[in-house]
Amino acid sequence: MATISIVGSGNMGTAIAGLALAGGNDVQVVARDQAKVAVDPAVTTASFGDALTGDIVVLALPYPALDDVVATYGDQLAGRTVVDITNPLDFSTFDSLVVPADSSAAAELAAKLPGATVLKAFNTNFAATLASGTVGDVTTTVLVAGDDADAKAALTAALDGSAVRVVDAGSLRRARELEALGFLQLTLAAGERTQWTTGFALL
Template sequence: MATISIIGSGNMGAAIAGLALAGGNDVQVVARDRAKAAATGADVTATGFGEPLVGDVVVLALPYPALDDVVATYGDQLAGRTVVDITNPLDFSTFDSLVVPADSSAAAELAAKVPGATVLKAFNTNFAATLASGTVDDVPTTVLVAGDDADAKAGFAAAFDGSGVRVVDAGSLARARELEALGFLQLTLAAGERTQWTTGFALL
């Protein structure tokens, strides 16, 4: 069991909070609207943005542009913790490109800004609906995780054991750029109504 802080109370934050609770973890949800944070689950600890983090694992369930605000607010507190970046760095004005260099990733940028933290990339290839249901069609939802610290990845996987999703090690943090490209493709397919927001890629 771990203590997990989730910054963000939108659809993804709520779905991840549900998985974390199902895995038997203590969960803190941090949001600008404390009432919205509380609505993510009766068993979570709801706090406002800027209040202290309690988790050993911190999930950033926010859009990519919000990461700088998180670093500015919580940078010192992130040191010594495992920080999970779920963002896809899209150009939301065009929905036609990523806004990080081709040889980098949002996760790599974040790791450079919080050198005292252990950064993992995860959940960015999942839609909230498939996290909440635990399935893609009739296949268990797969959460791909990338990072350079094997112990942190193992701890992340253990935290969600029993939640119904399958956690698969996708390699080093350098693989975050491929995960973000996959997340980008999935988002553009759904936005273009070629797939639905309740579907996703499955690993068989």
């Protein structure tokens, strides 16, 4: 069992909190928008800026919010596992990623948090498929990239008992490919070529 802090109480934060609870973990949800605070009585709620309790901290926020997280929690995140779920899209065009071609949002975050262990996960999933645990008839897969095997194992163990399966996608360098996959999935849904309840499945 782990103690997990989820920064963000929107659809993704709520879905990930549900998975963490199903895995038997202690869960704290830190809300930037008080109107979206998780209502599950098993969840401890806090406001943005309050102390984080988790050894694993999931940043369930849009990419532009990461700098605010670093400014607010940078010192607190040292020694913890930080899970970046963002997809760094250019939301004005929905036609490109805004990080350099040889980098990723996760790599940028790791550079800004040298004392933390950064993982990339959940960015290739929609909230609906995390909540249901399925993509069509297939179990939802959470792909995780990172350079620390123990941190990846801890996140995997924290989700054991939930409705999803976790697959190690390799080093943090693979975050670039995961973000490209997340980008494609988002543009397909936003263009109404697929639905927000669908996703890519790993057989």
